[in-house]
Amino acid sequence: MTSGDLGELELFTLLAVHHLGGDATGLSIRDEIRRRTGRAVSVGSGYATLGRLTDKGLLRVRIEPARPQQGGRARKRVQFTAAGVRVLGESVQSLNKMLDGIVLGSR
Amino acid sequence: MKPSRLETPPSFASWLLRAVTPEDDRDDVLDELTDEYVRERLARGDAAARSWYRQQVLRSLFPILLRRFTLTSRSRYRVSMRHRLEAVLYDLSYALRQLRRMPAFTATVVATFALGIGMNATMFGIVDEMLLRPPAHVRAPDEIITLKAGSAARGFRQVTLNYPTFVAVRDKASGFSQVAATDDINVPLDRGDRATTLSGTLVTAGYFDLLGVKPERGRFIRADEDVVPLGAAVVVISHRFWMNHFAGADSAIGSKLQLGDRVFTVVGVAPQGFTSLDFAAPDVWIPMSSAGAMHFMGRDWATQATGTWLRIYARMKPNVPPDRAADDAMRVAREAAPAAFFTRPGSEFLAQPVMVARAEAQGASRRVTLLLGVMSLVVLLIACSNVANLLLARGLRRQREIAVRLALGVGRARLIGQSIVESVVLSTLGGVAALLVATWAGALVRAAIFGDIARPDAVIDPRVLGLADESPRRREDDCVGQPRHRRTPRTDA
Numbered sequence: 001m002t003s004g005d006l007g008e009l010e011l012f013t014l015l016a017v018h019h020l021g022g023d024a025t026g027l028s029i030r031d032e033i034r035r036r037t038g039r040a041v042s043v044g045s046g047y048a049t050l051g052r053l054t055d056k057g058l059l060r061v062r063i064e065p066a067r068p069q070q071g072g073r074a075r076k077r078v079q080f081t082a083a084g085v086r087v088l089g090e091s092v093q094s095l096n097k098m099l100d101g102i103v104l105g106s107r
Numbered sequence: 108m109k110p111s112r113l114e115t116p117p118s119f120a121s122w123l124l125r126a127v128t129p130e131d132d133r134d135d136v137l138d139e140l141t142d143e144y145v146r147e148r149l150a151r152g153d154a155a156a157r158s159w160y161r162q163q164v165l166r167s168l169f170p171i172l173l174r175r176f177t178l179t180s181r182s183r184y185r186v187s188m189r190h191r192l193e194a195v196l197y198d199l200s201y202a203l204r205q206l207r208r209m210p211a212f213t214a215t216v217v218a219t220f221a222l223g224i225g226m227n228a229t230m231f232g233i234v235d236e237m238l239l240r241p242p243a244h245v246r247a248p249d250e251i252i253t254l255k256a257g258s259a260a261r262g263f264r265q266v267t268l269n270y271p272t273f274v275a276v277r278d279k280a281s282g283f284s285q286v287a288a289t290d291d292i293n294v295p296l297d298r299g300d301r302a303t304t305l306s307g308t309l310v311t312a313g314y315f316d317l318l319g320v321k322p323e324r325g326r327f328i329r330a331d332e333d334v335v336p337l338g339a340a341v342v343v344i345s346h347r348f349w350m351n352h353f354a355g356a357d358s359a360i361g362s363k364l365q366l367g368d369r370v371f372t373v374v375g376v377a378p379q380g381f382t383s384l385d386f387a388a389p390d391v392w393i394p395m396s397s398a399g400a401m402h403f404m405g406r407d408w409a410t411q412a413t414g415t416w417l418r419i420y421a422r423m424k425p426n427v428p429p430d431r432a433a434d435d436a437m438r439v440a441r442e443a444a445p446a447a448f449f450t451r452p453g454s455e456f457l458a459q460p461v462m463v464a465r466a467e468a469q470g471a472s473r474r475v476t477l478l479l480g481v482m483s484l485v486v487l488l489i490a491c492s493n494v495a496n497l498l499l500a501r502g503l504r505r506q507r508e509i510a511v512r513l514a515l516g517v518g519r520a521r522l523i524g525q526s527i528v529e530s531v532v533l534s535t536l537g538g539v540a541a542l543l544v545a546t547w548a549g550a551l552v553r554a555a556i557f558g559d560i561a562r563p564d565a566v567i568d569p570r571v572l573g574l575a576d577e578s579p580r581r582r583e584d585d586c587v588g589q590p591r592h593r594r595t596p597r598t599d600a
Contacts, residue, residue: 027139043140044167047132048174076135 006091009049012037014088017059017078024078026050050078058084116144117157120164127168129175136171140164198528205529206536212501213533216494220537223490225544230483232549234476238466243380246319247422251384252429252458254419254436256449263457265449266464267415268440270395270408272450273311275443276419282432282458283421287314290417291387292401294366305348305366305390308383309398309417315343317422318384324349325360325375328394335409338396342371346379348390366391367401384420384461412444420461429458 006014016032017024030046033039041049053059060081066074080088115121121137128136140163148156206213241248254276257263270288277286287310294307312333320327323346332339342364344352353359362373371393382388393401395417402408404416423432433456441450448454512522 025139026135027142042163042166042170043136043143044163044170047128047136047139047167048170051132051174051178073138 006087007049009041009045010053011088011091012039013046013049013053014058014080014084014091017080017084018088025075026078029078053084056083057081058087116141116160120161124164124167124171127171127175129171129178136167194524195528198525199532201525202529202532206532209501212497213536216497216533217536217540219490219493219497220534221540221544223487224538224541225548227483227487228541228545229549229552230479232545233552234480236553238476241462242382242384242465244318244320244378245384248384248462249460250423251317251461252421252423252432253384253461253464254421254433255457255459255464256454257457258453258455263455263459265415267417268419268449269404269412269415269444269447270417271410271412271443272440272447273417273419275439276421276436277311277313279439279442280421280432280436282424282427282429282435284424285313285317286419286421287311287317288395288417288419289314289383290395291389292398294391294393294401297365306387307366307391307393307401308387308389309395309402310392311395314392314420317420320378320381322375323378324357325373327375328392333394333396335396337399338394340369340371340397341374341394342366343375343377343392344373345377345388345390346381347388349376364391366393367399369397369399371397385465413446413448415447415449421458423458429460433458 012033013029016029016036019032019036020028026043026046029050030041030043033041050059050061054061058081059078062077062079064075064077124140125133125137140160143163144156144160147159151159245251253266254268255263256265256268267290268288273286273288276283280286289311290309292307292309294305296303296305310328312328312330315322315327322343325343327343328341332341344359344364349355349359353362359373359376364371364373377392396409404411404414408416421432423429436458437450437454437456440447440456444450509522513519
């Protein structure tokens with residue numbers, strides 16, 4: 001798996017998980033993307049993207065037990081794998097190199 | 108207190124999302140969307156939240172379906188070959204146990220199939236050999252024609268012509284690459300107390316070359332041995348005569364045979380199963396010019412141009428239309444035999460493929476053969492319906508068992524798969540038994556019909572058995588599953 005295999009939404013998702021630290025859920029990831037980019041990701045797209053990243057071994061899902069309260073239910077927490085951290089680093093590095101020297105509106 | 112309609116997400120959209128989302132993630136996706144719906148509702152009100160929810164579901168359908176498709180494809184791959192094999196082995200063992208538990212049923216079905224398929228294959232084998240298969244050992248039989256005389260209006264009924272016509276067609280007609288003539292005769296063998304009669308065929312020198320037959324022993328007749336007025340006293344014997352008269356000894360080549368008024372030398376043995384172009388199956392082939400007094404037409408057989416007694420066969424040249432070749436043959440025949448009735452104005456030649464002529468020559472026996480073939484098919488259909496009835500009855504008896512299996516959680520697909528395995532086992536057993544019946548019965552029937560001129564090859568070839576076996580197998584596959592799943596009981600049955 002290389003950073004070049006990542007799609008835009010996958011990259012955003014990895015960055016959102018990174019921003020959220022160890023407390024990422026499907027909803028919080030989509031909220032984070034919307035807050036930072038203004039892009040409203042549907043629940044289906046978010047779910048499918050998380051599924052793909054898990055399949056690629058970049059993220060893993062940990063099931064958190066239900067909290068002892070009314071309506072409390074088990075939740076899935078999303079965490080990085082070692083490969084995920086490495087690939088995200090490579091992607092950001094590549095992106096920075098590409099952005100280096102670009103002054104928007106200069107052309 | 109029951110929540111109002113507006114407090115819950117739109118039910119159809121919710122149901123749709125639940126329906127498309129893979130089971131493992133269904134609750135997470137729906138919970139996540141419900142959490143968001145609650146948040147939207149608090150922020151923007153019920154109507155806006157409901158509209159937002161519907162849009163979310165609509166936008167989510169494609170990515171979720173795509174994901175579902177990916178997961179399904181992958182999970183199919185994950186089922187290893189070992190697991191599949193285990194499932195098939197289990198079904199196989201279950202099917203065998205089921206069949207062992209009902210020995211009378213199994214024996215009846217297998218016996219029905221054995222007789223139905225076996226006799227059908229046998230009869231079709233006979234039809235095939237008499238009507239469909241080309242004569243044994245003949246190279247490219249579809250290129251060989253026989254010349255018949257007559258007219259399109261009255262039919263081409265004149266199958267025999269004469270020697271001057273043969274010579275003219277052989278030497279002057281342009282549409283044929285090889286031409287030969289034959290005449291079937293009775294040949295007296297030996298004299299005195301040992302005298303018997305053989306069936307023989309007078310052939311012109313190029314006959315065996317035209318057919319492309321290779322001798323089993325020795326050689327065939329050379330051109331310099333078939334010369335008018337009297338050819339060499341050489342004879343080619345059949346494989347059957349070689350076995351019966353010479354016990355298959357190599358010393359047969361060079362032996363002397365008293366045939367009619369001359370002593371002939373055996374120069375070759377024809378291959379086993381070679382019967383000329385029809386089922387005449389002669390014992391000996393003698394050069395046309397060597398028959399001496401055995402000629403039906405007497406001393407002037409080679410020059411007599413009005414009578415008819417020999418058949419002419421020819422191999423077509425490539426890309427020559429048979430009609431044109433026949434017209435050209437008639438042109439040269441009129442020069443050679445102007446007084447013959449078959450060269451009169453209005454008469455034509457027909458270059459008829461030998462396979463067609465062979466089938467026509469069967470006459471009544473062809474009709475009987477076809478009728479037997481049809482009857483054997485009817486018998487096969489009756490056998491099929493008997494088996495279908497038996498399977499239907501068994502299926503009804505097994506309803507309780509099916510209900511229990513369904514209650515235990517066995518899927519319908521698995522039950523159908525089980526039925527198919529049982530069908531395959533049953534039909535395979537029937538097919539094997541049918542093969543034995545076809546082999547034994549085929550040998551007996553062929554011996555009765557063809558005697559010792561039967562071909563040396565297999566009694567039942569895959570082509571014949573395939574035709575006989577295909578229809579009942581399909582029928583049985585259709586029937587076996589039907590009764591059991593005709594009315595599959597519910598799990599609460």
